[in-house]
Amino acid sequence: LAGVSGAMQQQRTPPLNEIYRASELLPMLEDPAIRDELMQFLPEDRQTDQELRYSLSSPQVRQAFAMLSHALQSDNFNSVMTNFGLDPMAGAAELQRGDGIGAFLRALQAKADEESDLYD
Amino acid sequence: MADWCTIESDPGRGAAGVFTELIQKIGVKNIQVEELYSLDDDFSDMKPMYGLIFLFKWRPEEDDRPVNVGCDEELFFARQMITNACATQALLSILLNIQSDEVDIGPSLRSFKEFVGVMPPDMRGEAISNLDNVRLAHNSFNRPEPFFSDKKQYAGPDDDVFHFIAYIPFKNKIYELDGLKAGPICLGEVEEGADWIPAVAPHIQQRIARYAASEIRFNLMAVIKDQRVVLQDKIDECETRTQTLEAMLDGHDDVTADDSFTPVPLEDTEGFEQLVYSNDLPSLKTQLRAERVRKMELVPTLEEKESKFAKWHSENIRRRHNYIPLCVAILKTLAKEKRLEPMIDDARQRLGDRARQQQQNKDKTSS
Numbered sequence: 001l002a003g004v005s006g007a008m009q010q011q012r013t014p015p016l017n018e019i020y021r022a023s024e025l026l027p028m029l030e031d032p033a034i035r036d037e038l039m040q041f042l043p044e045d046r047q048t049d050q051e052l053r054y055s056l057s058s059p060q061v062r063q064a065f066a067m068l069s070h071a072l073q074s075d076n077f078n079s080v081m082t083n084f085g086l087d088p089m090a091g092a093a094e095l096q097r098g099d100g101i102g103a104f105l106r107a108l109q110a111k112a113d114e115e116s117d118l119y120d
Numbered sequence: 121m122a123d124w125c126t127i128e129s130d131p132g133r134g135a136a137g138v139f140t141e142l143i144q145k146i147g148v149k150n151i152q153v154e155e156l157y158s159l160d161d162d163f164s165d166m167k168p169m170y171g172l173i174f175l176f177k178w179r180p181e182e183d184d185r186p187v188n189v190g191c192d193e194e195l196f197f198a199r200q201m202i203t204n205a206c207a208t209q210a211l212l213s214i215l216l217n218i219q220s221d222e223v224d225i226g227p228s229l230r231s232f233k234e235f236v237g238v239m240p241p242d243m244r245g246e247a248i249s250n251l252d253n254v255r256l257a258h259n260s261f262n263r264p265e266p267f268f269s270d271k272k273q274y275a276g277p278d279d280d281v282f283h284f285i286a287y288i289p290f291k292n293k294i295y296e297l298d299g300l301k302a303g304p305i306c307l308g309e310v311e312e313g314a315d316w317i318p319a320v321a322p323h324i325q326q327r328i329a330r331y332a333a334s335e336i337r338f339n340l341m342a343v344i345k346d347q348r349v350v351l352q353d354k355i356d357e358c359e360t361r362t363q364t365l366e367a368m369l370d371g372h373d374d375v376t377a378d379d380s381f382t383p384v385p386l387e388d389t390e391g392f393e394q395l396v397y398s399n400d401l402p403s404l405k406t407q408l409r410a411e412r413v414r415k416m417e418l419v420p421t422l423e424e425k426e427s428k429f430a431k432w433h434s435e436n437i438r439r440r441h442n443y444i445p446l447c448v449a450i451l452k453t454l455a456k457e458k459r460l461e462p463m464i465d466d467a468r469q470r471l472g473d474r475a476r477q478q479q480q481n482k483d484k485t486s487s
Contacts, residue, residue, distance in 0.1 A: 011468065013464060013468075014464070014467040014468060014471050016447070016451070018467045018470070018471060019460075019463050019464055019466075019467040020447075020450065020451075020463070021463065021466075024454060024459055024463060025450060025453065025454065028453060028457060034453055037449060037453065038446065038449050038450065038453065041443075041445045041446035041449050042441075042446065043437045043438065043440075043441040045437070046434070046437060046438075055438075055443070055446065056450070058438070060438050060439075060441070060443050061443050061446065061447060061450075063443070064442075064443035064444050064446070064447045065447050067444065068444055068447055068448070084445075084448050105451070105455075105460065105464065108448070108451055108452055108455050108460075109455045109460055109461070111452070111455075112452050112455035112456045112460075113455075115456070116456050
């Protein structure tokens with residue numbers, strides 16, 4: 001990744017539950033567009049501001065991040081990528097090193113950049 | 121045979137809330153499950169208690185207690201024939217043996233009880249697998265497994281396997297119902313109308329002591345009347361009494377309450393009737409004061425229960441929800457806001473620091 005030394009780059013990407021910090025996300029919830037975007041992924045009859053704030057640091061979300069990390073380092077890698085419409089080519093270098101999480105995040109960043117360009 | 125999933129059974133993770141909703145989904149009315157932390161407490165609030173569920177991490181154990189095969193044809197006992205269904209099986213063992221007319225177990229359990237009436241325990245166990253609405257209710261509490269591979273999940277030697285057994289009072293006897301045994305185990309007798317908890321407590325306490333000593337996780341739950349219904353009934357009774365007393369004391373503002381009079385308790389319907397007939401105004405005034413205090417105490421207790429049930433409901437909804445898509449959406453948001461890469465670097469840094477710290481500690485202890 002940009003600005004990281006060569007030696008660091010060789011390391012595997014840490015699990016998602018280590019990367020994710022709810023404190024990073026909370027200030028972003030001031031933006032109603034972000035709030036609406038995330039809220040649709042809550043249980044159907046629990047799509048409220050309050051539930052969203054709770055969920056961001058809930059045990060369920062921590063557990064899901066751990067499960068996702070686990071899946072990305074298993075045979076399920078391809079099905080996760082397909083499921084979320086991510087291009088495995090974007091993270092080919094990471095994947096070659098056996099860094100499934102790194103490959104997933106790289107592809108996710110690529111998709112995010114693409115979508116941002118689209119709306120800008 | 122249709123599959124039964126493993127549901128929440130890990131002790132201390134909201135099992136009471138799961139079972140309460142499970143019972144409601146099966147069509148049983150006005151029954152709930154409550155977790156107990158000790159058998160020494162005062163359970164007068166929880167009466168009537170229809171049965172106890174003891175859940176523990178299973179391990180092979182010798183048990184030479186005699187089982188009572190065919191002890192009482194009316195007692196429902198089923199061998200456990202379905203993997204993963206032992207939680208539901210323990211619940212059924214209690215629900216199908218409730219003798220009280222107060223409890224409505226619903227049409228599907230009623231016809232099931234009739235259907236399995238004359239069957240031997242293993243066939244009853246098989247019959248549970250055909251109870252479609254129970255299986256659907258049971259399976260609706262499945263934890264989401266978004267990345268299920270085709271391989272079936274079987275418990276390996278290191279996995280936690282939890283087992284559930286039920287304790288019930290039945291026709292003046294106490295039984296332990298364990299689906300892995302050939303039949304029910306009779307633990308003793310209780311007198312007609314007597315509380316069965318003191319009689320069963322030593323048996324459960326023995327088990328608790330044994331498991332606590334070997335650090336086996338366990339927990340204990342009671343199947344009781346829905347506490348919200350119990351409290352609402354009390355509040356209603358309190359209000360009816362208040363209205364009666366207010367009517368009788370109407371126009372008697374000058375009467376002073378008789379402080380030496382002990383107010384009639386809520387359960388004592390007869391005593392209250394006698395008081396009303398006595399028309400002893402100072403006593404009636406004392407009683408009215410007591411009813412008002414009682415209601416002031418009952419209302420917040422009911423509110424507490426209501427919010428506990430609401431919390432259980434939220435937890436159950438969350439338990440069943442798949443949070444992976446939210447996680448991906450979170451990461452994508454962070455990516456769009458250009459926060460993802462710095463966070464990855466932070467995590468690397470933290471993990472590196474932690475590893476170095478651990479190495480240093482290791483070096484210190486080894487030098």
